[in-house]
Amino acid sequence: MADDLDDELRGFAERTEGVHASPGFEARVLTKIQSETPAWDAGVLRFGRAMLFVAALSAVVGVFAGVRSADDETDASATAYGMEELDW
């Protein structure tokens, strides 16, 4: 049961039938999507690199601390020897 309102809305449908996107719209959409996807990938890479750096740094610090600890033990022994030598 069509009435004036139906006719009015049908008129809007017909008058806007030819509406379409501006030139380059599809390219803009794809560029936007591509720009978001590598950004995410880059974020993952950055996070991974940061974790690798922290792990490597921890390993270096660990080795250095181990060497220092061994040196300290050597020094302590040497001092003890020295004192014993003085006692002689």
Added chain:
Amino acid sequence: MDDLREAIRRAADGDPRAFRTVVSQTSARLVRLAARLVGSIEDGEDVVQEAYVKAHRAIVDGKFDGKSRVETWLYRIVTNTAIDVLRSGKRRERPTDVLPDTGWDGAAAAEARIALAELAKRLEALPEDQRVAIVLKNVEGLSSGEVAEVLGTTEGAVEQRLVRARAALRNGGQNG
């Protein structure tokens, strides 16, 4: 439509070219729908661009379950994005004397722009859910069942919104 489903499957598998097929096969209808919902081509393009980004993310994350038709699913994303824009009042400010180059016939483009603005003015007093229902049904030409599927509601709820919207439009835009 099988092409679209296949393109979505390939996009989900990580084929970067597959989403291009989805965009090229659906953008014309989606931009027209969005423009009819928000009242201008530029705002409609913004809505559709945002909707495609959401759709792409959902596909890559494996969130498109394939239960609905691809077009219905995209209609739903565009409609929801348009509702968000209508609610937030986020529209582009643009001078009325400078119209962007649409690449199509000047007179037809001008007429379409005027019609979109008049449609938006005619529907502006309606709540978003009624506005969307009447555009999908009476301007886009979907059946009540299709409108219900796009809006994720029942056919009865759609009919109720349409009755209210039509009454309000006959009453000068005021819901009574």
